Amino acid sequence: MAETADAPERASAFVKGAVELVRATGPLVHCVTNLVSMDLAANAVLAAHASPAMVHAPEEASGFARIAGCVVVNVGTIDALWAEGMTAAVRAAAGSGVPVVLDPVGVGSDRMLVGVCDNGQELLTRVTAAGCALSAVCGAFLAAARPAAAADAAMSALAALAFYGGAADAAAEAIKGRGGTPGPGSMRSELLDQLHSASPQEVQDRSRVQFATIE
Numbered sequence: 118m119a120e121t122a123d124a125p126e127r128a129s130a131f132v133k134g135a136v137e138l139v140r141a142t143g144p145l146v147h148c149v150t151n152l153v154s155m156d157l158a159a160n161a162v163l164a165a166h167a168s169p170a171m172v173h174a175p176e177e178a179s180g181f182a183r184i185a186g187c188v189v190v191n192v193g194t195i196d197a198l199w200a201e202g203m204t205a206a207v208r209a210a211a212g213s214g215v216p217v218v219l220d221p222v223g224v225g226s227d228r229m230l231v232g233v234c235d236n237g238q239e240l241l242t243r244v245t246a247a248g249c250a251l252s253a254v255c256g257a258f259l260a261a262a263r264p265a266a267a268a269d270a271a272m273s274a275l276a277a278l279a280f281y282g283g284a285a286d287a288a289a290e291a292i293k294g295r296g297g298t299p300g301p302g303s304m305r306s307e308l309l310d311q312l313h314s315a316s317p318q319e320v321q322d323r324s325r326v327q328f329a330t331i332e
Contacts, residue, residue, distance in 0.1 A: 125325075125326060125327050128232070128272070128275065128324070128326040128327075129279070129321050129324045129326060130321065131272055131275075131276055132275075132276040132279045132280065132320055132321050132324045132326065133317045133318060133320060133321035134317070135258050135261070135262065135272075135273055135276035135277070135280070136276070136280055136315075136317040136320045136321075137317045138258075138261040138262060139165055139166055139167055139257050139258055139261040140166045140317070141261075142186075142260075142261045143166055143167055143168055144167050144168070144185075144186035144187065144257060144260030144261045145167070145168045145169075145170060145184065145185045145186050145260065146162050146167050146168065146169050146170070146185060146186060146187050146189060146253060146256040146257050146260050147170045147172060147178075147181045147182050147185035147187070147188045147189065147206060147210075147256075148162070148169055148170065148171050148172075148189045148191070148253050148256065149172070149173045149178060149188065149189065149190050149191070149199070149202055149203050149206050150171070150173075150189065150190075150191035150193075150220075150249055150252075150253065151191055151193040151194035151195075151199075151249065152194060153193070153194065153245060153246055153249075154191060154193065154245075154246030154249030154250065155171050156246070157244075157245070157246040157247065157249070157250045157305070158171075158189075158191075158246060158249050158250045158252070158253040159171055159253070160250075160309055161250035161251075161253055161254050161281075161308075161309065161312060162250075162253045162254060162256070162257050163313075164309045164310075164312035164313040165254050165257050165280070165312050165313075166313070167186075167254075167257035167260065167261070169253065170185065172202075172206075173198075173199055173202040173203070174202055175198070175201040175202045175205050178202040178203070178205040178206040178209070179205040179206060179208065179209035180209070181206070182205070182206040182207070182209035182210045182213070182215060183209050183210075183212075183213045183215070185210070185215055185260065186215070186216075186256075186257075186259070186260025186261065186263065187215060187216045187217070187218060187256040187257070187259040187260035188206050188207065188210040188215055188216070188217045188218070188256070189217075189218040189220070189252055189253050189255070189256035190203050190206065190207060190217060190218070190219050190220065191220040191249050191252055192219075192220070192221060193220070193249065216256075216259045216260070216263065216264070216270060218252055218255050218256045218259060218274075220248070220249060220252035232271060232272070232274075232275040232278075232326060232327075232328055233326065233327050233328065234275060234278035234279050234282055234324070234325065234326050235282075235325035235326075235327070236278070236279055236281075236282025236283045236285070236286055236323060236324060236325050237278075237281075237282035237285050237286065238282075238285040238286060238288070238289050238299070238304065240285075240289070240299055240300070240301065240304050241285055241304065241308075243301045243304075244301050244304055244305050244308075247305075247308075250281075251277070251278070251281050254277050254280065254281050254312070255273075255274050255277040255278075257277070258273045258274065258276055258277040258280070259273050259274070259277075261273075275326055278326075279320065279323075279324035279325070279326050280312075280315070280320050280324075281312070283315065283319075283320050283323035283324055284308055284311035284312045284315055285304070285308055285311075286323060287311040287315060287319075287323065288304055288307035288308045288310070288311045289304070289307075291307055291310075291311070292304070292307055
């Protein structure tokens with residue numbers, strides 16, 4: 118997407134359409150992720166109205182990858198067995214035209230134009246596996262869209278960020294609206310509820326996406 122004056126508005130409209138697509142298709146997301154994040158990642162994908170498969174065994178990973186809408190690989194607690202399963206899943210996905218989301222758990226980049234999402238809550242940093250769950254939700258959006266171009270894949274990922282971050286914003290508001298103070302436990306629970314119940318229009322209205330050049 119070109120960096121133009123109406124880019125944020127068009128991006129937010131894309132977010133709405135992406136949410137509608139996930140809700141309509143309920144895609145299968147094959148997650149090869151670490152033990153700490155498996156529970157929240159699976160529940161986040163379910164809350165987004167997609168279907169998770171938490172398969173990492175090498176003898177099963179390639180088969181699931183071929184039928185999935187997307188493969189999500191998280192290398193946070195990798196060991197030899199999980200590396201073998203990840204490799205099998207990624208190779209099978211590549212051979213079948215299935216998109217792959219890689220969560221490298223820490224990465225840098227050179228100067229480039231990037232999509233930026235300002236949604237989200239700092240409290241998510243206190244919820245174990247919240248970032249890993251976001252990667253799984255990105256997989257749901259890619260699985261639904263099946264983008265052919267890298268730019269389209271990036272837009273689907275940006276839509277997932279807006280959806281997930283907006284749900285966190287709505288979760289904090291809901292907790293405060295009941296007279297409570299958001300904490301890690303209440304945020305985790307309410308986040309899943311908001312991922313499940315947010316309408317595409319609500320997601321669009323909450324989305325704060327833009328483009329920026331980073332060094």
